[in-house]
Amino acid sequence: MGRALTAGWLCKLQGLLQDWPTGLLPGALLPSALRARPSIPDELWSTTLAQLPFLDYLSDDDRRRLKSLCEDLLHTKPLAGVGGFEVDDATAVLIAAQACVLVLKLDLSLYDDMSAILVHADAFSVRQQHVDEAGVLHEWDEALAGEAVDQGGAVVLSWQDLMQPQEPGLPWNLVIHEFAHKIDMGRGAPNGLPPFLDGLHSRTELADWPQAFTAAYDDFCKRVDLLEDSLPPDFDPQRDDHAVLYDALAAALPLDPYAARDAAEFFAVASEAFFVAPAPLARAYPKIYRLLAAWYRQDPLRAADSAR
C-alpha cells in the first residue's frame, strides 16, 4: 500500500525518465491530449483474456466495455518500465484489463488520483517506517511485489509477480490488489471505505458497510490468530517445511492472511477474492460479498453460475 510521499515523488521521476518502448502505445509519457487513443488489436485482446480465466464470467458486452476502458486507461495514464525494464504491449494490456475490471460498471475517474503505472522487472525494495507504542521510529527495507502510492502517486508493480499464472481457485491477484488500494485512496488515506459515487451507488444499500467490514475484519483477525497459535513454537517462515505447513493452514482461510494487516488491506484482499475466487469469500462472509457486489456493481459468482 502506498504510504510515503517521498516514494511517490521518486516513482513519478522514475516514470518520467523512462521512454515508452516501441509498439502499441508510442509516446505514452506525453500528455494524453498529444497522443492518439490506442486501439488494442483483437488478437492481443483475445490472448490477454485467455491469460485471465477469472474474467470468464463477463458477458460479450462487458468484454467490449472492458476493452474500451483499457484503451482509455492506456491513453490517459503513463505506463512505463523502471530501471531499464521495458514494458511491452502484452504486459500493458494485461495490467489494464485487470485494473479496469474493478471499474467496469463504475467510472475510470476512480483512478484520477493515480499519476502513472510503473513496472519493475522483479520485486523492488521500499523503505518502510513504523512508530511503535513507545514512540520509537522503526525503519527497514521491505521487498514488495506491488505498491499503490497515495497522495497522487503511482501504482508500482513487479513484472515477475504480475506474470504469475492466474491459477483457478487461488484468491490472489496483484494488479487488482493495488488498484483496489488506489480506489480506497479516493477519499484520502486508505481505510477500507471506498468513495460512494452519486448516481451509481445506493447509499441505503451500502449503509452498513463500516459495521459489516469491521465485524468481518475482527473475525478474520481471530482466524489468523488461531492459525498462528497452531504453529510450532520454533516456527521459522524461512524453513521450507514450515512454509509448506503455513501455506496449508492458510489455504483453509477464506482470504489471504495478509488481509489481517489492517482495514485497508482487508478491503484490497477481499476485492482480489471477490473477482478471482469469490465462492470462499461469499461462504465465509456473505454480507461482505453482497456489499462488494453492490459497490463494484457486479456479481461474479451469479454471472459465472448463469453462464454455465
Ligand SMILES: [Zn+2]
Ligand atoms: Zn496492500
